[in-house]
Amino acid sequence: MSQVIFIPVETDPVETRVAATPETVKKLISYGFKIIVESAAGTQSRITDQAYAEAGATIGKTTDIKTADIILKLRRPSQTELKNYKIGAVLIAMLDPYGHEDSVAAIAQAGLTAFTMEFMPRITRAQVMDVLSSQANLAGYQAVIDAASEYDRAMPMMMTAAGTVPAAKVFVMGAGVAGLQAIATARRLGAVVTATDVRPAAKEQVASLGAKFVAVEDEEFKAAETAGGYAKEMSKDYQAKQAALVADHIAKQDIVITTALIPGRAAPKLVSAAMVASMKPGSVLVDLAVERGGNVEGAVAGQVTTKDGVKIVGHMNTAGRIAASASQLYARNLFAFLETLIDKETKQVVINLEDELVKATALTHQGAIVHPAFANVAVVAEKAEPVKKAEAAAKPAPKKAPVKKAAPKKPVTAKETAKPAVKTTVRKKTGTEAGNKGDEA
Known part of the structure; x- marks a missing residue:
């Protein structure tokens, strides 16, 4: 079957x-x-x-x-x-x-x-x-599309008879799968792109996509990657140095996209309220980690909010968009x-x-x-x-049939007093259960 x-x-x-x-x-x-x-x-x-x-x-x-x-x-x-x-x-x-x-x-x-x-x-x-990669790839792309929609200005530099429209400055925080796709998409739209990540290998990847890498490159930075390719949580000292560098850089950006997530933990806070306030009115932040608490202070899951004239995009399930x-x-x-x-x-x-x-x-x-x-x-x-076994156990046991008393004068033989054997019905296993039997610990 x-x-x-x-x-x-x-x-x-x-x-x-x-x-x-x-x-x-x-x-x-x-x-x-x-x-x-x-x-x-x-x-x-x-x-x-x-x-x-x-x-x-x-x-x-x-x-x-x-x-x-x-x-x-x-x-x-x-x-x-x-x-x-x-x-x-x-x-x-x-x-x-x-x-x-x-x-x-x-x-x-x-x-x-x-x-x-x-x-x-x-x-x-x-x-x-790899579902994380397939979905993050699309989320990174969509983050740039959402940012461009909220930015309401042109992304590429345009030279016209009426003057030059400057290219948008886009800063991507986190150069994993989502971040790299965001960099590539922003570059295709003509933006000037910079990016940061705590993993040393990301520097070369960022450069290969035509973006500039921004990070404090000290000894801790050189050892900031797990064997599985994920970013490690950095020390408080490193975070402080990186935050100072990033704060100065963010103030000059038109669009910031954050993608930082650590498996099994809440999303790290990368952009403080002070950093948001330092950005020009009309600037846009897109927080791809909003479902895990967010990288941006003030981001609200499922909403686009405005703080000090800066839009903070907190769409949930970005890949699903x-x-x-x-x-x-x-x-x-x-x-x-x-x-x-x-x-x-x-x-x-x-x-x-x-x-x-x-x-x-x-x-x-x-x-x-x-x-x-x-x-x-x-x-x-x-x-x-298991839930269904518990429900079955909760059912009341069937009442026993009354035992018929033996006639007072007739002698009771062993054959008559022997109880019949109880027939046990064994549930037939499904194909999945039968296949799993050999896996029991």
């Missing part, structure tokens, strides 16, 4: 993306999966129900998720959603677990095998599965990862906890939290029964 993959409508009001496209639906069907797409799941990504149906998917309703062996999503499911997932189902999404340990425990208690795509290791094999492109890339990321879990002979998803991609991304499995970063939560989760 083929396994069922369900693609739901995202319940988060700011989420516009969808976890599968007609392209990935066709590929999944070729492996023998049955695909159910909740009606209107792709509407905000410009994908119609008809397009999914033509690709071979069944258009379903919310309650169809109860039949799903695999759920592909964008964001962490709510408690209400979890109640409808069946025990043993595989959930693949961007679960954003840091700071949401209660939700991680709830996912474990629901009996799900859950993978969080943000934890995908940055290795060659996993490049095609170009949902059609973002969904296309995200769906490919998910398909590439799911493909590695498929047994090529049985055409079933089988979880191998020894696989390096599974080790890195698996949060929960068979009712337990398995990711070492959340080991402190595992004790709580392991003591609790």
Whole structure:
């Protein structure tokens, strides 16, 4: 029997993306999966129900998720959603677990095998599965488009008979995937671009895109990168020196785009209220880290605010502002990862906890939290029964039939007093559960 993959409508009001496209639906069907797409799941990504149906998917309703062996999503499911997932189902999404340990425990208690795509290791094999890079790339592009829209002036230098229009000065803070794309996009629009980052490798990357690098390049700066390619949190002393340099530079800029994020932590504050006040009226700041607390003091998640004549853009889900492109890339990321879990002979998803991609991304499995970063939560989760088992246990036990008394004068034989054996019904395992048995610790 083929396994069922369900693609739901995202319940988060700011989420516009969808976890599968007609392209990935066709590929999944070729492996023998049955695909159910909740009606209107792709509407905000410009994908119609008809397009999914033509690709071979069944258009379903919310309650169809109860039949799903695999759920592909964008964001962490709510408690209400979890109640409808069946025990043993595989959930693949961007679960954003840091700071949401209660939700991680709830996912474990629901009996799900859950993978969080943000934890995908940055290795060659996993490049095609790197959701952070695919979505950050689009966010960096969109940040410049949003900035240009709010700036209400021309970006490139223009020499006309009536005079010269100067090029906009754009400063990008953070030269990761989003920052580098922001630099490239601003350069294409004709702006004069500068950028900063605490990672030494970023200097060459910034220069290669035609921008000027701005940073305090001391000994701490030279060792400011993790083995995974992320920025380290810098010392207070370095932060003070860098802030002084940046404050002077920001005062001369027309547009500032901040992209700094540290995995598992709140976004670092890079732009103070004093720095905002130093900018010229009409200048624009775009904070791509606003959902994690923001890099800019005064940024408000989901709003464009004005402070001292300077606009601070705090759009949430920036990649989702170009949902059609973002969904296309995200769906490919998910398909590439799911493909590695498929047994090529049985055409079933089988979880191998020894696989390096599974080790890195698996949060929960068979009712337990398995990711070492959340080991402190595992004790709580392991003591609790899965949600559906708890509900079953809460049902009252059936009343026993009254025992008929033996006739007083008739002798009671051993045969008559022997109780019948109790017949035990064993629940037949789903394909996913059977495949997972060998993975029990």
